[in-house]
Structure formats: C-alpha cells, structure tokens
Amino acid sequence: MISATVDPRHTADRAFTFPGPWLGGASLIAGPLLLLTGTLLRIGVPFFFPQQIAAYQRQPALIGTAYALFLAGTIALWPGVAAVAGRVGATRPGWAVWGGSLVMFGLFARAFHYGVNTFVFSLVDSAGADGATRAVGAYYRYPEWVVSSLTAAVMLGWIVLAIGCFLSRILRLLPAIALALTSGLMIGVLKGSSWASVVQVAGLAVAFVPLGVAFLRDADRPPRRTLVRTIPLLPLFLVGSVVLGRLG
Numbered sequence: 001m002i003s004a005t006v007d008p009r010h011t012a013d014r015a016f017t018f019p020g021p022w023l024g025g026a027s028l029i030a031g032p033l034l035l036l037t038g039t040l041l042r043i044g045v046p047f048f049f050p051q052q053i054a055a056y057q058r059q060p061a062l063i064g065t066a067y068a069l070f071l072a073g074t075i076a077l078w079p080g081v082a083a084v085a086g087r088v089g090a091t092r093p094g095w096a097v098w099g100g101s102l103v104m105f106g107l108f109a110r111a112f113h114y115g116v117n118t119f120v121f122s123l124v125d126s127a128g129a130d131g132a133t134r135a136v137g138a139y140y141r142y143p144e145w146v147v148s149s150l151t152a153a154v155m156l157g158w159i160v161l162a163i164g165c166f167l168s169r170i171l172r173l174l175p176a177i178a179l180a181l182t183s184g185l186m187i188g189v190l191k192g193s194s195w196a197s198v199v200q201v202a203g204l205a206v207a208f209v210p211l212g213v214a215f216l217r218d219a220d221r222p223p224r225r226t227l228v229r230t231i232p233l234l235p236l237f238l239v240g241s242v243v244l245g246r247l248g
Contacts, residue, residue: 017083017086018082019079019082019083020083020219021083021215021216021218021219021220022215022216022219022222023079023083024079024080024082024083024084024086024212024215025080025083025212025213025214025215025216025219026079026212026216027076027077027078027079027080027081027083027212028080028083028084028208028209028211028212028215029208029209029212029213029216030073030076031073031074031076031077031080031208032073032077032201032204032205032208032209033073033205033209034069034070034072034073034076035069035070035073035074035077035201035204035205036073036198036201036202036204036205037069037073038065038066038067038068038069038070038071038072038073039066039070039193039197039198039201040193040198041062041063041065041066041069041193042055042063042066042067042192042193043193043194043195043198045063045192045193046192047186047191047192047193047194048190048191048192049120049133049136049137049189049190049191050133051192052190052191052192053120053124053129053132053133053136053190054129055192056121056124056129057124057129060121060124060125063121064121066193067114067117067118067121068118070114071111071114071115071117071118074107074110074111074114075107075111077107078104078107080208080212081100081103081104081107081161082100082104083215084100084161084165084170084208084211085097085099085100085103085161085164087168087170088100088161088164088165088167088168088170090168091167091168091169092164092167092168095160095161095163095164095167095168096164096168098160098164099157099158099160099161099162099163099164099165100161101153101157102153102156102157102160102161103153103157103158103161104157105150105153105154105157106150106153106154106157106158106187108147108150109147109150109151109153109154109187110154110187112147113147113187113188113189113191116139116189116190117189117190120132120135120136120189120190123135136189136190139189140189151187154183154185154187155183156183157183158179158180158181158182158183158204159180159183161179162176162177162179162180162207163176163180165179165207170211171207171211175206175207175210175211176207177203178202178203178204178206178207179203179204179206179207179208180203181199181200181203181204182200182201182203182204183200184196184200185197185200185201
C-alpha cells in the first residue's frame with residue numbers, strides 16, 4: 001500500500017492509499033474464494049500433468065473452468081496483498097516489505113504457469129492429448145530459469161507475511177497460521193488439486209476473507225457523485241475488456 005499526503009490547498013489534508021480499502025477489501029474476499037472454487041473443482045483427478053490432460057480431454061468445460069477460476073483468483077489477489085502489506089508496514093515495515101514482495105513475486109510465477117496451462121489445453125484441442133502430454137514433458141526438461149528462480153519466494157512469502165500480520169496485530173494467531181499454510185501450495189505446470197491443497201487454500205480464505213470484510217466495513221463511503229460516475233463505467237469496461245481480448 002503506497003501512501004502519499006495530498007496538498008491541503010486542494011483537499012482537507014486527506015491521505016491517499018493505494019490500492020485503497022475498497023479495491024483491497026474486494027480482492028481479499030474474491031481472490032481466495034476464486035482460488036478455493038478452482039481447487040475444489042479439480043478434486044478427484046490425479047495430481048500430475050498426464051492425468052490432468054486426460055481429465056481435460058474428457059471434461060473440457062469442467063477442468064478448463066477450474067483452471068480459469070484459479071488463474072482469476074491469482075490475478076485478483078494482488079490488490080489485497082498490497083493492502084495487507086500496507087497495514088503491516090504501519091508498525092512492522094521490514095516484515096511488510098519482505099512478505100508483500102515475496103508473495104507478489106510468487107503470484108507472478110503462478111500466473112506464468114497458468115498461462116502455460118491454458119496453452120496446453122489449446123494443444124489438447126488442436127493436436128490431441130498425446131501431443132500435449134509430450135509438450136509438457138519437454139517443458140519440464142527445458143532449462144527455464146526466470147520463473148523457476150521464484151520458487152523460494154512462493155514457499156517463503158506467505159510465511160513471512162503471516163508473521164508480519166501477527167506481529168502487527170492485523171491477524172490473530174490462528175488466522176496467521178492459516179495464512180502461512182498457503183506456502184505449501186504446489187507450483188508448476190498442470191499441477192492438480194489434493195485435499196492438502198484444499199486445506200492450504202482454505203487457510204488463505206480463513207485469513208483473508210474476514211479481513212476483507214473488515215476493510216470494506218471500515219472504508220469511507222465514496223461521494224455520491226463518484227458513485228454515479230463510476231458504477232456505469234464498470235460494466236462497460238468489463239464488457240469492453242472481454243470483447244477486446246477475444247478480438248486478439
């Protein structure tokens with residue numbers, strides 16, 4: 001969360017925070033719930049990529065939706081992480097910088113892998129499951145080093161952020177432990193769901209969803225003029241984004 005003091009000649013000396021309590025609170029609620037839904041939809045399919053590809057070939061709508069929801073949750077989570085790190089930084093800046101940064105780098109890594117997942121599903125549709133399986137096997141032998149170097153960030157980020165949340169009294173002990181469980185969530189191309197991953201993502205929801213509700217409850221109500229101008233633009237922006245994306 002980035003803070004800046006606004007010139008009092010223009011406002012009543014209010015502090016602006018990014019991403020703010022509204023976006024941050026919505027992210028803390030939506031992100032974990034999307035991740036949990038995507039995780040649950042894959043339960044019952046063996047964990048590794050040949051079985052994940054075979055499951056997509058049998059049920060493309062279900063498995064494709066599961067992976068899409070997890071990717072959406074990964075992307076949706078960043079404002080909430082930034083907002084939480086900003087709150088932690090008020091009293092524990094070191095924990096906030098390290099925890100927030102490591103978690104964000106981990107989210108980048110997950111988004112990269114889920115982009116690869118989407119491409120693999122398109123290979124299943126165009127080249128068949130055997131060709132897609134060979135492609136993923138070749139990927140795992142490819143010496144990719146940029147995203148693979150973020151593995152430590154994925155594993156440590158949630159633990160560091162959870163400790164910071166506890167030390168700064170943003171979270172009590174049990175929710176902080178639940179948040180730290182997220183560090184065990186496996187990363188990689190076409191990694192499926194297990195009951196362990198359900199527990200880990202559920203821990204994220206236990207920690208973040210009530211915190212998001214608290215963020216929204218404590219947020220100042222936007223001026224009516226801002227609401228009138230903003231609310232009609234949101235659906236237009238979302239529809240325009242989808243249409244533009246489909247046009248390539």
